[in-house]
Amino acid sequence: MEKRELICIGCPLGCMITVDMQDGKVVKVTGNTCTRGEKYAVKEVTCPTRIVTSSVRVSGGDIRVLSVKTREAVPKEKIFDCANALKTVKVAAPVRIGDIILKDAAGTGIPFVATKNVKSPSTL
């Protein structure tokens, strides 16, 4: 039996969760206070995911850097590939919150979306 110790990140409580595993399968989850904790723990030991937040350069706008995030969580091992995929991306103002900045972040099928509005001089 393999034991994995985790800290739940579902809420500020940060429960210490222990997952008992056998042959790569979850046998028991303990230490969580809510069902979200159990879901998180199972996911974290089988296919961990993260939302990646970063930024891209924006031209012709009232600000120079636009904050972006992956619309949904991506596999944890793809975090760096996603962040690096933005390096060559340049967008032009205007941009609105939710606009797709990169259609497919590093082959995950999940897009990067804008989390800020950028005005262009004509709309200022």
Added chain:
Amino acid sequence: MVMDITQSKIVTYMNRAEGMVHIQAKSIILAMGCRERPRGALNIPGFRPAGIFSAGTAQRLVNMEGYMPGREVVILGSGDIGLIMARRMTLEGAHVKVVAEIMPYSGGLKRNIVQCLDDFGIPLRLSHTIVDIRGVDRVEGVTIAQVDEHMKPVPGTEEDYDCDTILLSVGLIPENELSNKINVQMNAVTSGPVVNESLETNVEGVFACGNVLHVHDLVDYVSEEAALAGKNAAKYVLGKFGGQENSAHTVTLEAVDGVRYTVPKTVNVGRMEDTVKVRFRVGNVFKDSYVSVYYDDERVLHRKKIIMAPGEMEDITLDRKKLLGYPDLKKITVKIERE
């Protein structure tokens, strides 16, 4: 920008369009936020080379201006901004070597430790601090050492790290210079105003909310406080604030045994809404302990918590209906109990 406020609520502000303007306010909400503790407040020996930034400055440079402050990074302090910058700099291609925290526990949220440090294999060295900064024109490296229980470096535990950048995430200080000008009573623990259930200070009609009141970790709570302060200031302006007639029934909140402070500090039962959120921080890490609330000597709440830490704000809720059943109540005590 507001330059001055007076006890008679004259607000002096200045901007490019209007120049300097005086306005007579009926009510004022203090919402000046907080600033980062700078290097000068830390007594780190060494020269003053380029490459030492507060975490918030680095955050602004990376996220808003699009500049990278450096490539090889050591972070002092484990406040939330420092942790988030550890991840941010890593994703931007920097190498964050270590986070040194002088306390035996982190000052940041647990989920930030997990997602910003553990995810990227960045070591967090508790009970460690920087004892020397090398470099004259630019940071070339730092020496960190373990500290004892009096926070004095332990000789022989020094470790050298080569780096070109140091980020400081060593605490936030509420900006209460304007509050002091009008003699707002301050709480020595929070460095913020002492407020009642309506977030009103001791100066009538002056309210406070957000990081100027006490430093928060989650913006959601700041928003809640802001809404409450705004609502009460509006009531005050409209002459509907009231409560003076009930001021005899004001209960004082006392924070003892592991609870460092409470916001609010007093509750006017006649004026409070149906419920009042009391927020507080604990002074140490408590495992398998209880948050207890006493109405004078009677324990009315005993809630088990698996873990409580200084970096995570806690709260309890006071219920108006319940308080009305205690007409002679003088004091509410909030404390941490082992059992």
